[in-house]
Amino acid sequence: MNKLIRQEIFERFRTANPHPTTELNFNSPFELLIAVLLSAQATDVGVNKATAKLFPVATTPQAMLDLGLEGVMEYTKTIGLYKTKSKHIIETCRILLDKYNGEVPQTREELEALPGVGRKTANVVLNTAFGQLAMAVDTHIFRVANRTRIAPGKNVREVEDKLMKLVPKEFLLDAHHWLILHGRYTCKAQKPLCERCIINDLCEYPAKTVP
Template sequence: MNRQQIQTFFETLRRANPSPQTELEYASVFELLAAVLLSAQATDVGVNKATRRLFVVANTPQKILDLGEERLADFIKTIGLYKTKARNLYTTCRMLVDQHGGQVPRSREALEALPGVGRKTANVVLNVAFGEATMAVDTHIFRVSNRTGLAPGKNVLEVEQQLLARVPAEFMVDAHHWLILHGRYVCQARRPWCERCAVVSECDSAPLAGAR
């Protein structure tokens, strides 16, 4: 995908969805961090189902600590790997209270020091909560970036670096949302919906359109 194709690609996605949002439900930076931490190897729908119950009872680091790890696990037991996630979230809350005054830190280094928070989760928080131009490369973005030729890479870090270098600045803040949604609903893993894809003319794998 050349520079002009990339420009057209994102202009098209922006016209279709001018203000893309994460599908995780949250009402604070902490709720966002908790939801993203819980979303690893889980669907946003499943996470939202659990956090709707949890956040009514405990939606701050201190309230999670007051709840206790065992009761926290009960609230999220419908999510995969819930015991590990409960431990990570509980320990994260302890660190937030003890080291950050109960607030979610804004630096990548501090975020990645929290249990269960890797580079992708940190990128989501920095982008969604703080408006920074980061790229949280999940399976959808990795697939779309490689399949379309937007930002080919052998691993998520290579794709992230390619995206940061190739996506025009005007699209950077929202690009990660557009790419996730495109991968989730159009450029799907097993059967891409090329015939209903608005950006198929810019895609390096456009011949897939004949697969259906």
């Protein structure tokens, strides 16, 4: 795919959705971090249902610690792997208080050192909470990048690196939101909705369902 086509793709995404953001509900970097920790192998809808009850009673690391592990699990038990995720939340809150005065750190290295926080989670927080240029490659982005040929790669890190290199800089801050939403609602895994896709004439997917 040449860079003019890539430019046009992101121009269309921006025109259709000028201010994209995550579908996770949050009001602070801390709440976003907790929501993303809970979101692994879970839907944003499911996480939002849990955090709608959790955040009003625990919107800071200290308040979360005050709930205790059992208390946190009461709010997260509807989410897959909730016991492990709840332990990570408690451990993370303890570290935030001990090392960062209760604030969420703003570097990838510090974020990835927190329990349960991998590169993708760190990238979401860096991008969405702190406005840093970062690409959180999930299954949707991996599929869209490969299927359209915007930035094909054999693994998520390769796709991330290619996107960071190939997406025009003016679009980088919002690119991962556009790609996630496109994969979630249009370029679906089983039955992509090519007939309503705003980039179907630019996409290089050989099995697309429109000419």
